[in-house]
Amino acid sequence: MFPSVCFYPVFFHIQMLWELVLLGEALVVMAPSPAESSDTVLALVSCISPLRYCSDFRPYFTIHDSEFKEYTTRTQAPPSVILGVTNPFFAKTLQHWPHIIRIGDMKQTGEMAKQMKVKKLKNLKTLDSKPGVYTAYKPYLNKDEDIIKQLQKGVQQKRPSAAQNAILRRYFLELTQSFIIPLERYLASLMPLQKSISPWKSPPQLRPFIQQDFMKTLEKAGPQLTSRLKGDWIGLYRHFLKSPNFDGWFRNRRREMTQKLEALHLEALCEEDLQQRIQKHTEVEAVDLVLKLKDKLSQAEKEQMPVRPGTLAKLRAHIEAVILALPEDLQGILHKPSTPDL
Template structure:
């Protein structure tokens, strides 16, 4: 990656270009690159957007400016990296193109594109400069359609040159879960349940990096299940949703907010779950574990780390896991290995929870032998919660997990969460698409010419229009149907059209 020089109030900066990589391909991952500076007259201001034809709304630009700077610059001398997430302006880039739809179809759920949000990855630099009263501030921010990128550090040869370091941008799957959860390891079961249920959570941290890393780590706790609630890795009082999320006239929304400003201690006292993180302190050879405290004990001036909640877990703690991780710390096991242990445990826990749901949903799908060419596909049976609960007796999580506790109660609570709605909506759409594919394959194999012999012209035209619509849909959405079958159906259609009177042929060919 190269940068070409351009000027600015806060000094010279470098504009991004990528040799050998067309921007239209690079933009599949990055929406644009912004340089935001602190101007003594204007405050935070966007100095450069690349490419120049990217259209960000004024609301989006304002959010970018404020969220690209730490709430407090104290303690941020040097380089800081963190991330944030903002809503795209209504009606602005809420749909995906064909390539993006194909990517979403092939990608794991947790790596799919988001239609409604931008993801900001910030590289913030604060270095002393005697020529500027407020110091020297500079930051490169990368808005993206995906939330699975990290920030790539930039190395500095001097204050006027920013040269990208040769690093691969990591994904959220490479987050250091162990590092994020060091001081709350003994509560990992509670955190997993809170994420699964989509509970409102505040993460109060000492820096934007700790805040954003922790929030992203929390949302990845329930992978491969998609976290379907809102989340803001870094949230400030200047956020456009500030009033929406801080109102006390209604229950807190299903969102995770990462904050650093002490102002929020009082503002969010009414929230049901607050994780207050401090610097990781050691108690002997082990990181000191923060305690769970009741919400009534949270005071405006209380600065002690802790998890403030009245939540009681449905499942018991996995003491074996905790002992293994703590022993790993004492034996100086590599942090990467510790993270793998944490991620594997959470993955197995989520899979044990979701497998019974997947098995039941699969049973709602019509049998393939009931799909015929000349009738609409049969309907998918409805999801009946009580019917599902009965299956837990013989096909529940106990088949794959040693975890003990109230699994039934956890499922009942899960049914009320946005994560269940999001998961079932996605699975229902997948089943509808599967039915469509099976029906199209049956049609491709059917003898259309035989069927139309005894049909009226109205019926034949109706069939032609419906089949043509199915073919177009199969092409546009790139449905996984064999190409030779689609070509066979197209030939059938052409033959059927040619068998109709000339005036109807003209009309059908025009459409």
């Protein structure tokens, strides 16, 4: 559940908060209680879903945590982490952090507009109890007034939290999807053509991600196709490509696509007439083929490769057929299970 209640004082900045989380910026959430601190941090982390937040986050951070000294030192820039805290002591020790969110209870709905200004960090000490966002960050995207009005109206009309949550979740989901689609489209173009996959050669490699080439695609196939928001999308992508979230997303997608290439290669191999091919080879080459096929089968099972149904059964049958075509002494050796390395 996306806890919209804890965002009442900062509704005006939800889009900026989405950018800060997307870019893996160092964020501190100062809240009145551990529950509100945890809810807010978890809501922030989930606001870029389905993109996975790849940096560290601590829903409830205390002075007893082992990283306390590291996070409060002023001699180095704060790491890419979201901290949730309640101890007033942190208002002083974390004052050097670039983005601080103050969460508090709303006294009355009419005060919302006053509490929504972005405040300068130097005011943090004197404004201990006032909710708001303390940062010098300038958002890349223009503010979406429609969502603000929709959420404010919900507060004024006492709309149920579940309904407010649903509005926020849908908004963030659409925003993140608009951002991810151009990346996914470009990544798909890096996949080798299926016709380039030969069963007797190693699977082809995914082409490299070239930032300049990706940026060129944004002019015609950028987020403007799915989002009404205006602003510096190019600047946002440039910043994102240097972030831990891009690194995590790209590593994961590259692994999935490499696995898909391995699966296509395996399927192509299973369509071959291996027995006919083996007749043209020596016994040594046949044994080598069996060992390679066994490795591929083991890898496919271990990694749960996305192959078509029946592919692995077909591969086992191929292996067996090749073994049976060999002399009995070799059959006995190849039928023995491989001994794991000690």
